[in-house]
Amino acid sequence: MALFGLGGSKSTVALDIGSGYLKLVAMDHGKGEPVLSRVAVAPVLADAIVEGEVMDPDIVADTVQGLFKSAGIKQKQVVVAVGGRDVIIKKIQVDRMKESDAYEVVRWEAQQHVPFDIEAVELDFQILDPDGEGLQMDVLLVAAKRDLVEDKLQLLAQAGLEAVIVDVDAFALHNAFELNYPEAKQGVVALLNIGHEVTNVNILLGGIPLLTRDLSIGTRKFREDLQRERGMSAEDADALLQGYELTADLEPFVQNRGEEMAVGLERAGAFLQTAARDAGTLQRVYCCGGGARIPGLSDVLGQRLRLPVEVATPLQRLRVKDQVFDTVNADEVGPLLMLATGLALRARR
Numbered sequence: 001m002a003l004f005g006l007g008g009s010k011s012t013v014a015l016d017i018g019s020g021y022l023k024l025v026a027m028d029h030g031k032g033e034p035v036l037s038r039v040a041v042a043p044v045l046a047d048a049i050v051e052g053e054v055m056d057p058d059i060v061a062d063t064v065q066g067l068f069k070s071a072g073i074k075q076k077q078v079v080v081a082v083g084g085r086d087v088i089i090k091k092i093q094v095d096r097m098k099e100s101d102a103y104e105v106v107r108w109e110a111q112q113h114v115p116f117d118i119e120a121v122e123l124d125f126q127i128l129d130p131d132g133e134g135l136q137m138d139v140l141l142v143a144a145k146r147d148l149v150e151d152k153l154q155l156l157a158q159a160g161l162e163a164v165i166v167d168v169d170a171f172a173l174h175n176a177f178e179l180n181y182p183e184a185k186q187g188v189v190a191l192l193n194i195g196h197e198v199t200n201v202n203i204l205l206g207g208i209p210l211l212t213r214d215l216s217i218g219t220r221k222f223r224e225d226l227q228r229e230r231g232m233s234a235e236d237a238d239a240l241l242q243g244y245e246l247t248a249d250l251e252p253f254v255q256n257r258g259e260e261m262a263v264g265l266e267r268a269g270a271f272l273q274t275a276a277r278d279a280g281t282l283q284r285v286y287c288c289g290g291g292a293r294i295p296g297l298s299d300v301l302g303q304r305l306r307l308p309v310e311v312a313t314p315l316q317r318l319r320v321k322d323q324v325f326d327t328v329n330a331d332e333v334g335p336l337l338m339l340a341t342g343l344a345l346r347a348r349r
């Protein structure tokens with residue numbers, strides 16, 4: 001599902017515009033399985049993107065252009081995603097009908113579920129049980145504020161790019177995760193994408209997204225802790241967070257912030273129990289995003305939640321062309337690429 005899309009070439013270029021890092025992934029969609037053919041990342045200047053909002057489009061557009069140049073990519077068509085508060089994903093039920101007839105009905109239903117003016121949203125939906133026989137069918141509804149989509153398109157235009165698909169963060173994460181962790185299709189699992197500012201929580205049942213939530217916590221908070229409480233420079237703090245050792249300086253913050261994240265996840269889980277009684281309880285947690293690499297964080301989450309927690313990467317099963325990771329460290333950058341990989345997996349038919 002995507003908010004809109006067009007047909008096109010065999011290679012998909014995806015761009016994940018994060019508040020900390022820009023991530024570019026190119027995927028070849030020839031015959032057979034998709035193959036990752038290019039990766040590039042670049043830091044975003046501090047505060048150019050705050051809470052998902054691009055404060056300084058000039059700087060971000062320049063950084064995007066630089067990224068394409070460094071990756072040697074000339075293709076201008078890209079796949080991007082929107083997410084956050086202004087995107088609503090909801091499972092609804094409507095009378096069973098053909099997909100082609102459903103749009104008007106879903107749009108009408110959407111008015112009851114979407115807290116924004118329906119005239120100002122981009123809407124899409126997917127029938128979750130197309131082969132079901134009941135009188136009603138489950139429909140996954142997606143609504144994004146049109147402003148959000150338009151701002152993104154404009155930013156891309158400024159960088160000389162054109163969005164061929166605008167996807168939704170949660171779906172892209174899910175797509176990449178599903179391909180790489182087929183074993184997670186059983187029971188209830190959570191995928192945490194721990195970014196610079198936001199942690200996207202995705203709870204899946206039998207591989208199907210049940211609940212998505214954003215927690216306002218990411219690597220930025222850990223960095224600020226270290227700056228404020230330990231007098232470190234931003235660079236030193238980042239080096240510690242991207243290192244391999246849980247030092248005495250870092251330990252208390254990993255403990256506290258880890259607790260905070262665990263509570264956020266538990267709340268989402270509790271909501272799940274009321275929303276879907278037969279769903280069962282959470283069995284395993286996968287973490288991706290730059291924050292997943294913070295030394296000791298997955299251990300703290302595991303102890304607090306009493307669950308197995310593992311770091312997830314889109315490179316777990318994905319085929320990768322030779323030399324893609326000659327200049328980028330796959331172990332270090334891999335976890336950051338889940339969203340962009342999910343976007344790039346969209347073969348354009």
Ligand SMILES: Nc1ncnc2c1ncn2[C@@H]1O[C@H](COP(=O)(O)OP(=O)(O)OP(=O)(O)O)[C@@H](O)[C@H]1O
Binds near residue numbers: 022218238242
């Ligand atoms: N190898 C790495 N390269 C760059 N950043 C890394 C690396 N490992 C960990 N990090 C940390 O992860 C952060 C970026 O993670 P990520 O790309 O997931 O966030 P983002 O998508 O930019 O943020 P958000 O989704 O919240 O807007 C950086 O701020 C940095 O602290």
Ligand SMILES: [Mg+2]
Binds near residue numbers: 019195
């Ligand atoms: Mg991100």
